[in-house]
Amino acid sequence: MTASTIELAVTASDRRIARYAAAAIALSVAEAALPSPLPGVKPGLANIVVLIVLERHGVREAVWVSLLRVFATSLLIGQFLAPGFFLSLAGALASLLALAVASRLPRRWFGAVTMSVLAAFAHLAGQLLLARLWLVPHDGLFYLVPVLGLSALVFGIVNGLIAARLMELSS
Amino acid sequence: MKRWLSLLKTGDWLIVLLSAAAVGFSFPLLWTRGQAERAVIRLDGRIVAEYPLTEARKFAVQGPLGETVIEIQPGRARVLADPGRHQYCVKQGWLTRPNAIALCAPNHVSLTLTGGEPSHDSLNY
Numbered sequence: 001m002t003a004s005t006i007e008l009a010v011t012a013s014d015r016r017i018a019r020y021a022a023a024a025i026a027l028s029v030a031e032a033a034l035p036s037p038l039p040g041v042k043p044g045l046a047n048i049v050v051l052i053v054l055e056r057h058g059v060r061e062a063v064w065v066s067l068l069r070v071f072a073t074s075l076l077i078g079q080f081l082a083p084g085f086f087l088s089l090a091g092a093l094a095s096l097l098a099l100a101v102a103s104r105l106p107r108r109w110f111g112a113v114t115m116s117v118l119a120a121f122a123h124l125a126g127q128l129l130l131a132r133l134w135l136v137p138h139d140g141l142f143y144l145v146p147v148l149g150l151s152a153l154v155f156g157i158v159n160g161l162i163a164a165r166l167m168e169l170s171s
Numbered sequence: 172m173k174r175w176l177s178l179l180k181t182g183d184w185l186i187v188l189l190s191a192a193a194v195g196f197s198f199p200l201l202w203t204r205g206q207a208e209r210a211v212i213r214l215d216g217r218i219v220a221e222y223p224l225t226e227a228r229k230f231a232v233q234g235p236l237g238e239t240v241i242e243i244q245p246g247r248a249r250v251l252a253d254p255g256r257h258q259y260c261v262k263q264g265w266l267t268r269p270n271a272i273a274l275c276a277p278n279h280v281s282l283t284l285t286g287g288e289p290s291h292d293s294l295n296y
Contacts, residue, residue: 112178
């Protein structure tokens with residue numbers, strides 16, 4: 001076998017990101033198969049992975065995992081560059097921003113549930129903003145806010161609890 | 172259950188409660204827009220009576236066929252009785268949305284709700 005002329009240095013961090021991203025992609029592909037009562041109401045299980053990465057390895061790696069997840073999942077389910085992909089990307093970017101800010105809160109009082117709930121609401125806000133500006137340029141869209149907000153709250157708490165429990169088990 | 176609850180820190184409770192309150196308030200804030208406020212009763216297109224939808228009352232209009240009775244209750248109104256043959260406006264039941272309209276055409280009477288933001292009526296989308 002000819003030796004490759006290009007040698008890419010793979011760091012431990014790269015391997016870690018790839019491994020976590022794979023888990024996140026698996027969760028969100030599995031989730032895409034679940035029927036949803038209303039567009040936008042989804043558990044967002046991949047965020048459990050992002051929360052764990054954020055807690056253990058910091059914001060930079062969480063951003064990598066989250067964005068790799070968005071791109072790879074959309075390719076896998078055939079949604080790349082479709083409206084759903086952009087909504088997903090807008091939500092992911094908004095929730096990463098929220099996580100970057102929230103991760104500066106004192107850890108003694110604010111745990112994974114805080115991160116998860118804030119990220120869930122930011123995700124909702126990012127998606128709604130893009131949808132309002134681009135897909136549904138009408139204020140009627142905001143009639144969905146109470147229902148979507150309730151779902152963000154419930155799934156935010158549940159995902160945060162699962163992330164906290166997983167970290168407790170493995171520490 | 173207790174094991175799960177122990178995962179919540181003080182600040183987590185605070186964030187959860189604040190978010191729950193925000194979601195709770197978003198329901199009345201975003202879902203009560205466009206509530207009907209007044210009932211307008213017309214005969215041959217001229218307004219014969221206009222009442223706020225705050226207290227219960229009944230009102231009778233004399234049309235060419237006879238008496239059309241309108242019933243108003245807090246937040247809603249309906250045509251209680253009409254001499255028309257098909258009874259369409261009576262069967263329509265309670266009107267609750269702004270711009271909803273019940274037409275008793277044979278007797279030349281109409282009942283319209285107004286209020287909230289002006290939007291489409293129930294006949295014309």
